[in-house]
Amino acid sequence: MTYRGNPLLEKLDRIAEYTGVPKLARRTAQDAAIPLRVMPLLPLTLAIVGLFVQAHAPAGGWIVVMGAWISAMPLGLTGPMRPPPGGVRDERERALVRTGHLAGLGAVALLAIGGCFLMGILGALAMVGYARVWLPQGPQDWIAIGFFLLVVQTTVAVLVASWMIPRGLADADEDDQPARLTRRADRRFRGGREG
Amino acid sequence: MAKQIYNRISLFRAEAGLSRKALADAVGVNPQTIGFLERGDYTPSLELAMKLAERFGISVELLFSFRPFPAMADVLRQAGEAT
Numbered sequence: 001m002t003y004r005g006n007p008l009l010e011k012l013d014r015i016a017e018y019t020g021v022p023k024l025a026r027r028t029a030q031d032a033a034i035p036l037r038v039m040p041l042l043p044l045t046l047a048i049v050g051l052f053v054q055a056h057a058p059a060g061g062w063i064v065v066m067g068a069w070i071s072a073m074p075l076g077l078t079g080p081m082r083p084p085p086g087g088v089r090d091e092r093e094r095a096l097v098r099t100g101h102l103a104g105l106g107a108v109a110l111l112a113i114g115g116c117f118l119m120g121i122l123g124a125l126a127m128v129g130y131a132r133v134w135l136p137q138g139p140q141d142w143i144a145i146g147f148f149l150l151v152v153q154t155t156v157a158v159l160v161a162s163w164m165i166p167r168g169l170a171d172a173d174e175d176d177q178p179a180r181l182t183r184r185a186d187r188r189f190r191g192g193r194e195g
Numbered sequence: 196m197a198k199q200i201y202n203r204i205s206l207f208r209a210e211a212g213l214s215r216k217a218l219a220d221a222v223g224v225n226p227q228t229i230g231f232l233e234r235g236d237y238t239p240s241l242e243l244a245m246k247l248a249e250r251f252g253i254s255v256e257l258l259f260s261f262r263p264f265p266a267m268a269d270v271l272r273q274a275g276e277a278t
Contacts, residue, residue, distance in 0.1 A: 032226075033227060084225060090225050091224070092228045092231065093225060093228070166234070
């Protein structure tokens, strides 16, 4: 906390901390990796919705999936896998990026292989009238699927890399500063001192 | 399952009066990586372990171990009792 001793400024400082902006600014200043544990779910959800729309309204679904891909792209550039300012990753960062991309590619491979088998089996059943299934036919369907797989690769990679960063050190600013008291300990300390 | 590796990087870093950033610059990693190492959240490569040991002028065995290191207070107490 920056303003110690002034109750009003301390309270305002605490409110500012709740917004998360100072924390983000500190991490950016320290060149630390920023984990994005939830944000990648948004473009992923958008891509799933877009694919669903494409199956029912072929005119616009692929645009939604493409929008999801465009919104997912910055995650790889700003999140836990962003290149450090010096441009050279250390061994831990390289391992993080490698594991993230491998997980993303694994998810894409699983989806592609599983999807091929599923569409093949359901397509065969549909031909004999036992099932109703959407199968990609036109170019827009394939473009939508292509963008969908790109979104899956990017978001899964960022999610896995983010979850690999331990939570405890996400805000690693105690390096040259004294440890900050927790709010409970702070209250206890103040109570003890005042009482 | 990989075996837990304990280290006392923070102890030697404090003794040397180095900040995480200074140590990170000395061994060529990100300061965040030093933090993860100190907390045992990351197991370094042999190269990094040797670089760290070299920076402190000690052997790798004194810096890393499969068994937890004794607390400094216990070591000092035992040393005091021995003398």
